[in-house]
Amino acid sequence: MKQYLAQRVGLVPVTLFVVSLLTFVLAQLVPGDVGRTILGPYATNAQVHALDRRLGYDLPVLQRYWHWATGFVSGNWGVSPVLQVPIRPLVMDRLGNSLLLAATAFVIVVPISVTLGVVAGLREGSRTDRAISLVGLSLLGLPEFVGATVLIVIFGVMLAWFPVTAQAPPGSGLLTRLHYLVLPAIPLVFVLFGYISHIARSGTIETSNAPYLRTATLKGIPRRAVLTRHLLPNALLPTVTVIGFQVGYLIAGLTVIEELFNYPGLGQLLISSATNHDLPTLADITMLVAIIFLVANILADASYALLNPRIRARRAQ
Amino acid sequence: MTAVAAPTLFPAVPAWRQRLGALLRRPAFSISLFVLLGWVVVAVSWRLYVPYAPDATNAVAPFGTPSGAHLLGTDWLGRDVFSRLLAGSTSVIILAPAITVVALVVGSLTGLVTGYYGGIVDVGVMRVVDAVNTMPGIVLSVLALTVLGRSDLVLVLVIAGGFAPLVARTVRASVLAERERDYVDAARLRQEKGAYMIGVEILPNVMPTILVEGAIRLGYAVFAVATLSFLGLGPQQPSPDWGLTVSLGVQYVQNAPWILLAPSVAIASLVISVNLVADELRREFLH
Numbered sequence: 001m002k003q004y005l006a007q008r009v010g011l012v013p014v015t016l017f018v019v020s021l022l023t024f025v026l027a028q029l030v031p032g033d034v035g036r037t038i039l040g041p042y043a044t045n046a047q048v049h050a051l052d053r054r055l056g057y058d059l060p061v062l063q064r065y066w067h068w069a070t071g072f073v074s075g076n077w078g079v080s081p082v083l084q085v086p087i088r089p090l091v092m093d094r095l096g097n098s099l100l101l102a103a104t105a106f107v108i109v110v111p112i113s114v115t116l117g118v119v120a121g122l123r124e125g126s127r128t129d130r131a132i133s134l135v136g137l138s139l140l141g142l143p144e145f146v147g148a149t150v151l152i153v154i155f156g157v158m159l160a161w162f163p164v165t166a167q168a169p170p171g172s173g174l175l176t177r178l179h180y181l182v183l184p185a186i187p188l189v190f191v192l193f194g195y196i197s198h199i200a201r202s203g204t205i206e207t208s209n210a211p212y213l214r215t216a217t218l219k220g221i222p223r224r225a226v227l228t229r230h231l232l233p234n235a236l237l238p239t240v241t242v243i244g245f246q247v248g249y250l251i252a253g254l255t256v257i258e259e260l261f262n263y264p265g266l267g268q269l270l271i272s273s274a275t276n277h278d279l280p281t282l283a284d285i286t287m288l289v290a291i292i293f294l295v296a297n298i299l300a301d302a303s304y305a306l307l308n309p310r311i312r313a314r315r316a317q
Numbered sequence: 318m319t320a321v322a323a324p325t326l327f328p329a330v331p332a333w334r335q336r337l338g339a340l341l342r343r344p345a346f347s348i349s350l351f352v353l354l355g356w357v358v359v360a361v362s363w364r365l366y367v368p369y370a371p372d373a374t375n376a377v378a379p380f381g382t383p384s385g386a387h388l389l390g391t392d393w394l395g396r397d398v399f400s401r402l403l404a405g406s407t408s409v410i411i412l413a414p415a416i417t418v419v420a421l422v423v424g425s426l427t428g429l430v431t432g433y434y435g436g437i438v439d440v441g442v443m444r445v446v447d448a449v450n451t452m453p454g455i456v457l458s459v460l461a462l463t464v465l466g467r468s469d470l471v472l473v474l475v476i477a478g479g480f481a482p483l484v485a486r487t488v489r490a491s492v493l494a495e496r497e498r499d500y501v502d503a504a505r506l507r508q509e510k511g512a513y514m515i516g517v518e519i520l521p522n523v524m525p526t527i528l529v530e531g532a533i534r535l536g537y538a539v540f541a542v543a544t545l546s547f548l549g550l551g552p553q554q555p556s557p558d559w560g561l562t563v564s565l566g567v568q569y570v571q572n573a574p575w576i577l578l579a580p581s582v583a584i585a586s587l588v589i590s591v592n593l594v595a596d597e598l599r600r601e602f603l604h
Binding site (some may be wrong): 015018023026027134137140141142143144145146149150151153156157164165248249251252255256259260268270271274275277279282283285286289290293 | 343410444447453454455456457459460461462463464536537539541543544547548550557560563564567570571574577578580582584585588589591592593596
């Protein structure tokens with residue numbers, strides 16, 4: 001396992017290199033002049049040339065790539081030509097907001113979906129199981145904005161329990177901020193519920209059929225103890241991993257929700273830099289997201305190894 | 318997976334029919350299929366019975382509440398919401414299957430070739446597949462649609478490009494299992510060529526995997542098209558596209574919620590029925 005993880009970590013630079021090439025090539029494919037794309041049709045030629053020079057677009061391609069890649073690695077991300085602010089503080093600030101929203105969603109979804117997934121798994125084939133699975137499967141495919149608009153109409157407009165924007169007025173306390181985050185978090189909860197409860201359910205079913213569980217029951221251990229000490233730790237292992245793998249999905253979900261609720265997160269910045277043709281910001285966000293995604297996947301793998309007693313034991317030997 | 322399928326002496330048509338009959342008796346499957354086919358029929362035939370032209374504006378009656386004349390009310394330009402709902406099905410009903418077909422063809426070919434030949438081709442292609450999977454689809458799509466311009470073709474290629482590696486991985490795994498079967502050895506002893514082996518021997522046997530994968534991908538394709546058009550990266554105004562209509566209707570949610578509720582419910586019905594059909598197919602044909 002250690003070796004496997006080392007291999008995974010070792011591949012990270014390679015994968016990031018490929019991703020950076022892909023990003024760079026895409027950002028270079030802009031038809032016509034980059035400065036013109038960013039500044040639009042009304043800028044003068046002199047302005048366009050000046051911007052090209054400042055961004056280094058008059059240099060040879062390889063040199064340009066080197067300039068961008070080393071700049072990214074050393075934290076020198078430059079200044080957004082559209083927003084006229086340094087890119088890195090802006091992106092990091094937005095990332096913080098997105099993480100807050102994502103954390104809210106996870107705090108709500110993990111207990112609910114793990115519980116219901118285990119309940120469904122314990123009663124495999126029953127009505128309860130079918131209902132939970134059907135709801136999970138339906139929610140899984142529902143685009144976030146669909147769930148969100150229905151929620152907005154019911155809870156934001158008709159019942160007016162929650163504000164329909166995501167951002168609390170500046171200077172409000174943590175509770176107020178959380179109150180503003182509940183409604184945007186729920187559509188993310190819907191989709192995640194489908195994934196997590198499904199995995200929790202199949203983990204439970206698989207473990208219920210394991211011989212050691214039958215042995216435990218036959219030894220006369222009370223059902224409650226069999227469940228909490230023997231079944232759950234094993235059944236929930238894959239669940240932990242799948243939660244880590246949801247980061248990729250979460251980025252797309254966050255983007256939609258942030259757009260819909262006008263919440264200043266990373267996803268909203270992604271879309272606005274796309275609509276404004278802010279290519280340097282777009283390229284840096286892409287790289288950052290790829291790094292987050294890779295790290296999350298490796299952490300998910302590592303957590304699986306750490307939590308699995310079999311693998312722990314193998315390492316101790 | 319231990320049970321080896323008995324060799325089929327007769328064409329598999331009766332078995333297929335039996336399975337289809339069993340599927341149709343399951344309400345989740347038959348209702349979903351009905352909804353799905355209903356939307357397909359609407360997408361190709363709405364022009365015949367649509368009560369108003371979808372783009373016909375009516376300056377006197379914007380934000381009309383649902384009534385006998387306008388079943389689902391009117392939008393901010395006085396356009397009939399019901400007519401736009403029907404017309405809006407076209408874009409997603411064309412784009413999502415197009416994405417699925419492209420992804421299936423490219424992904425299956427890749428999976429068949431890498432799985433059958435293995436070796437360096439396999440390792441190389443799978444590395445690229447891993448790298449593509451590292452880029453969350455949304456970021457890749459936004460980047461590509463920004464740089465290459467917003468068009469239906471780019472939209473299809475970008476989403477299909479993200480899906481194809483996933484199809485390739487599934488098909489490859491299935492090919493790897495098939496490759497060990499006796500009928501493959503037999504054909505090898507007959508000295509059949511690679512293309513024959515892949516096309517005639519292996520492909521029919523991995524077809525259920527490909528079809529089920531296609532149904533699952535179709536669900537994701539509807540999701541992706543709806544999401545990107547909601548983000549303004551799909552069809553542009555004045556298209557009646559559902560995702561676009563929701564994103565434009567959000568600002569009127571307080572006074573005219575029907576503008577965004579109608580297309581939201583439509584997307585939900587479509588995507589849920591596709592997913593339920595795919596899930597039933599998967600359970601019937603892969604287990």
